[in-house]
Amino acid sequence: MFRMRAQSSLIAAVLALSVVNAAAQTKITAPKNKYSPADDVQLGREAAQQVEKEMPVMRDEQINSYLNAIGRRLVNSIPADFQHPEFRYTFTGVNMREINAFALPGGPMFINRGMIEKAHNEGEVAGVMAHELSHVALRHGTAQQTKATPFAIGQIAGQIAGAILGGRTGQILAQGSQIGLGIGFMKYSREYEKQADILGSQIMASAGYDPRDMANVFKTIEQESGPGGPQWMSDHPNPGNRYEYINQEARMLQVSRATHDTREFQNAQAHLRTLSPAPSAEDIARNRNAGRNPGSTGTGGSSRPINGNVARPDSRYQTYDEGNLFRISVPANWQELGGSNSVTFAPEGAYGTVNGSGVFTHGVEIGVARNENHDLNTATQELIQGLQQSNSRLSRPQGYNRGSIGGHQALQTVLSNVSDATGRQEVVEIYTTQLRDGSLFYLLGVAPRDEYNAYGSVFRKVASSITFAR
Secondary structure (H helix, E strand, C coil): CHHHHHHHHHHHHHHHHHECCHHHCCCCCCCCCCCCHHHHHHHHHHHHHHHHHHCCECCCHHHHHHHHHHHHHHHCCCCHHHCCCCCCCEEEEECCCCCCEEECCCCEEEEEHHHHHHCCCHHHHHHHHHHHHHHHHCCHHHHHHHHCCHHHCCCHHHHHHHHHHHHHHCCCCCCCCCCCCHHHCCCCCHHHHHHHHHHHHHHHHHHCECCHHHHHHHHHHHHHCCCCCCHHHHHCCCCCCHHHHHHHHHHHHCECCCECCCHHHHHHHHHHHCCCCCCCHHHHHHHHHCCCCCCCCCCCCCCECCCCCCCCCCCCEEEEEECCCEEEEEECCEEEEECCCEEEEEECCCEEEECCEEEECCEEEEEEECCCCCCHHHHHHHHHHHHHHHCCCCCCCCCCEEEEECCEEEEEEEEEEECCCCCCEEEEEEEEEECCCCCEEEEEEEEEHHHHHHHHHHHHHHHHCCEECC
């Protein structure tokens, strides 16, 4: 008992010396949020359960204890304005090679083994964790849903899990055709990214770390990125001048005697070197897909195979009114399949489930994506780039055709892909336009290549039938 009190006093003394001029720090205001902190906790808990099932989380006591020691130190330094007693912070390692980390609403955080292995010191690990912790403390996940259109707000726990599992394993679980916008929830806006950088810097300083290590780790991530760029940076778009403004914040905080390297960090790295090399996200996706037969979306009690007996599109059309956002007409033999941020229309036999998530091989998906105030061409390119992050075999557009949807200027292009659900070549026809609020409205038509002649004209007719309510 005496030793514990002595250690606590020593820590308090160190922290008192760490920040000399915190009064000059940048003021951060949490965004508006219509959800309660209890909602964050529920969403995070449900998504974490799915992550535990689908990702190679580590049961290594040494690594998880080390991560929790850093995490607790950071949590205790969250400013009072952003403390949420309901939140339950946990810190768990993931046995994956890539430099990556993500945190869920309400507190669960997962840190890739590659983050520890590639970091130059403990400060860099703490920097990424402080950034992710700031997203949680500022409640950016549910705040982002608060700003979404009514059509996009739904059962977002599944959307969160789909975003994480799809982005990190190269296999989107939310959409078995590998086409979908489940990534939208976890891809924060540049405004939120900068907030997390700044608040994370302040939390680091208060915890006795140097925020400049956060700036340095972003360079480490960029240097270590392979083809297509690192996953962390694609989920966390660079607000611009990130390295400069984090260092500027550090100068205002004037951190002294900060923790950079520790024996615990060195021991953690040494311990990881004794383990078998961590698999990559691609390795995990390949192993997960191993043993699948063409035409089947998987095996096991949680999966329902696509039967492949898909009727041709009916010549009769049925009109649907979608949430006071738009109206659309589709072949009468297509069924409506609701999603968290999209809706799919597909014929019987063209849809099923994989690990509890919906898949389709014929039909259309319609949704709304956030747009960073870009023009239609740029927003469409970002949409396709987001799809390609989880669909490595999705081709690049050769160009765009111009037209209109619901009286709005629109773009159209046709891409090729290989369906993980069937192993067949498929065609993906993409239509995009911008709504009055600037968000990007998209329609994705999907059909096997050898059946596209029967579907191309249908996709065009469906697109031309759309009318907007606003």
